[in-house]
Amino acid sequence: METIMAFAVGGMVAGAVYLFLSRQLLRVLFGVILLSNAVNVAILLVGRLTPGQAPLIGQGQEVLGQGLANPLPQALILTAIVIGFGLLSFVLALVYRGYQELGTLDSSQMRTAEPEDAV
Amino acid sequence: MIAWLVAAPILVPLTTAALCAVFWHRPALQRVLSLGGSTLLLILAGLLLARVMEGGVQVAQMGSWAAPFGITLVADTLSALMILIAAVMALAVAVYALGDVDAVRERGGYHIIFQVLMVGVCGSFITGDLFNLYVWFEVMLISSFVLLSLGGTKEQIDGAIKYAAINLIATACFLLAVALLYGVTGTLNMADLAVRVPHVANKGLVSTIAVLFIIAFGMKAAVFPFFFWLPAAYHTPAVAVQAIFAGLLTKVGVYALLRCFTLIFTGDMGWTHGILMWIAGATMLTGALGSLAVRDLRRALSWQVVAHIGYMIMGLAIATPLAIAGTVFYLVHDIVVKTNLFLGAGVVRRLSGGDTSYARLGGLFTAAPILCVVLFVPLASLAGFPPFSGFWSKLLLVRAGLAVENWAIVAVALVTGLLTFWLVGRLWAEMVWKANPAGEALGTASLGGAARVALIAPLVLLSSITVTIGLYAEPLMRLSAMAADGLVDPQAYIDAVLGAVPTTPTLVGAADTVAIEVQP
Numbered sequence: 001m002e003t004i005m006a007f008a009v010g011g012m013v014a015g016a017v018y019l020f021l022s023r024q025l026l027r028v029l030f031g032v033i034l035l036s037n038a039v040n041v042a043i044l045l046v047g048r049l050t051p052g053q054a055p056l057i058g059q060g061q062e063v064l065g066q067g068l069a070n071p072l073p074q075a076l077i078l079t080a081i082v083i084g085f086g087l088l089s090f091v092l093a094l095v096y097r098g099y100q101e102l103g104t105l106d107s108s109q110m111r112t113a114e115p116e117d118a119v
Numbered sequence: 120m121i122a123w124l125v126a127a128p129i130l131v132p133l134t135t136a137a138l139c140a141v142f143w144h145r146p147a148l149q150r151v152l153s154l155g156g157s158t159l160l161l162i163l164a165g166l167l168l169a170r171v172m173e174g175g176v177q178v179a180q181m182g183s184w185a186a187p188f189g190i191t192l193v194a195d196t197l198s199a200l201m202i203l204i205a206a207v208m209a210l211a212v213a214v215y216a217l218g219d220v221d222a223v224r225e226r227g228g229y230h231i232i233f234q235v236l237m238v239g240v241c242g243s244f245i246t247g248d249l250f251n252l253y254v255w256f257e258v259m260l261i262s263s264f265v266l267l268s269l270g271g272t273k274e275q276i277d278g279a280i281k282y283a284a285i286n287l288i289a290t291a292c293f294l295l296a297v298a299l300l301y302g303v304t305g306t307l308n309m310a311d312l313a314v315r316v317p318h319v320a321n322k323g324l325v326s327t328i329a330v331l332f333i334i335a336f337g338m339k340a341a342v343f344p345f346f347f348w349l350p351a352a353y354h355t356p357a358v359a360v361q362a363i364f365a366g367l368l369t370k371v372g373v374y375a376l377l378r379c380f381t382l383i384f385t386g387d388m389g390w391t392h393g394i395l396m397w398i399a400g401a402t403m404l405t406g407a408l409g410s411l412a413v414r415d416l417r418r419a420l421s422w423q424v425v426a427h428i429g430y431m432i433m434g435l436a437i438a439t440p441l442a443i444a445g446t447v448f449y450l451v452h453d454i455v456v457k458t459n460l461f462l463g464a465g466v467v468r469r470l471s472g473g474d475t476s477y478a479r480l481g482g483l484f485t486a487a488p489i490l491c492v493v494l495f496v497p498l499a500s501l502a503g504f505p506p507f508s509g510f511w512s513k514l515l516l517v518r519a520g521l522a523v524e525n526w527a528i529v530a531v532a533l534v535t536g537l538l539t540f541w542l543v544g545r546l547w548a549e550m551v552w553k554a555n556p557a558g559e560a561l562g563t564a565s566l567g568g569a570a571r572v573a574l575i576a577p578l579v580l581l582s583s584i585t586v587t588i589g590l591y592a593e594p595l596m597r598l599s600a601m602a603a604d605g606l607v608d609p610q611a612y613i614d615a616v617l618g619a620v621p622t623t624p625t626l627v628g629a630a631d632t633v634a635i636e637v638q639p
Binding site (some may be wrong): 020021029030032035036038039042043045046047072073078079080083086087088090094095097098101102106107110111112113114 | 250253257260261264265268271274275276277278280281283284287288291294295298300301302334350352354355370418583630
């Protein structure tokens with residue numbers, strides 16, 4: 001199961017890199033979304049997959065028993081999802097504004113900040 | 120009590136930001152709050168550094184969770200020094216902002232976001248937890264997105280999109296590296312990582328993770344293959360924003376590299392620090408050549424930000440105590456000089472009618488002779504003229520390079536210094552000596568009473584810091600050496616965080632299992 005998941009992460013990263021190579025900014029952003037999801041799955045994987053073993057401390061015990069799910073990676077993913085959501089919504093709004101202001105989403109034509117004649 | 124002092128660099132700007140947000144519709148009050156908050160941060164940062172110098176590494180366990188389990192804030196000499204210098208920059212820029220940031224940007228929440236940026240910067244310097252560092256990087260990132268696009272001109276939107284795109288990718292790399300490191304060690308506490316990483320059986324995996332960290336922090340620090348976003352974006356926003364970005368943001372990346380590659384990834388230094396050496400050389404040369412290729416004051420300075428990151432990475436790559444001390448010295452020197460240069464370029468831009476291309480500059484010496492003297496200090500320090508701070512920092516690094524007989528990197532550093540000297544000569548000729556193409560240049564009196572003071576005072580303050588460091592380098596040199604000792608031999612740091620008796624990790628399973636778990 002972990003091997004399959006690892007390959008799935010690899011596939012998602014490959015897809016993300018393919019999308020980064022596009023000149024179309026929206027595709028680059030979709031690549032970012034794919035990459036951040038791939039990373040989230042990777043975090044889940046490094047905590048080891050333990051299906052059906054909820055991290056509950058048994059009655060009378062002080063610590064989590066062996067073989068149960070590790071709750072920390074899940075907390076990390078939750079944080080990462082929230083942060084990623086905030087960043088992405090800002091960047092999507094920014095790109096939309098960019099389309100309104102610059103009239104294009106083709107990154108090779110976005111030369112306002114670095115005009116070609118000045119170089 | 121100490122815990123409060125250690126947490127103060129986060130709490131003070133956070134409280135200031137919250138108070139500013141409460142008075143959203145009263146920009147005048149926000150200005151006062153921002154100034155007051157920055158001053159308080161400076162005082163507390165000074166106290167913290169004094170405390171660290173006196174009593175060694177200061178640690179605060181958040182929520183009283185013992186070290187490897189909770190979030191730890193750690194102030195060693197390097198952290199405290201960086202926070203102090205960041206606080207000086209925050210104050211200088213807060214004063215400059217009084218005369219620079221227009222009403223539209225103020226209504227858009229400039230002061231609030233500026234303070235939040237300082238929360239992220241100070242948090243990154245003080246945290247002792249890798250995931251927490253990620254969170255502070257994000258705080259810094261989101262506020263820098265807003266500051267960069269605040270004002271919304273076409274130029275800014277263009278720069279902000281490129282900046283945002285590359286930084287989102289860097290963030291994902293950083294998170295992945297943190298996750299993988301957690302996967303092989305089972306901890307995120309930096310001191311605990313320093314203890315456990317050498318025990319990991321799979322050395323190849325550790326080196327791979329180390330390279331991921333180089334990529335993630337390298338994008339933040341704008342080193343060689345990842346620097347393109349910086350000259351594309353840094354010259355576009357308000358001057359106060361440019362200055363704090365140029366002074367602090369890339370340096371946080373350098374700080375993170377410095378911390379991780381002296382504390383955690385020291386196992387395979389031939390490989391990781393070899394990569395860093397190549398990066399350092401390439402960064403210096405491309406930055407210096409790029410700055411000579413453009414014909415605009417502010418864009419040339421943006422390229423110079425890249426070039427001088429190379430020097431700091433060079434010190435880290437050499438990794439002797441002298442070289443690390445040189446890097447720390449360089450960090451302090453460069454933060455002051457870069458902030459000063461961008462603030463100065465902002466004043467020059469105002470005097471030359473809102474344009475800093477070489478074709479529009481000139482005649483500054485007849486129009487504003489005193490400003491020229493003030494601007495000469497950071498420019499000369501950038502090129503490394505003795506006796507300014509740039510000379511001592513370069514001297515330390517070159518000596519460190521010669522001591523390990525790495526002639527190539529020393530040659531690159533000196534050539535970059537020469538190219539920088541060329542650029543400074545060109546800037547001086549275009550900006551100061553050449554006759555103004557539009558006839559008479561405007562003097563600083565044209566800025567108007569209050570704005571004139573607000574714009575010039577930070578320049579004078581920062582230039583005097585540069586001169587002081589140059590003429591009286593001994594105290595900073597000693598501090599840098601102290602910080603370097605703490606980095607080269609991190610045992611004091613580890614002991615302070617984990618307690619005097621460090622828990623040796625118990626390896627569970629055979630050599631083929633990569634996981635290390637401490638038995639309960």
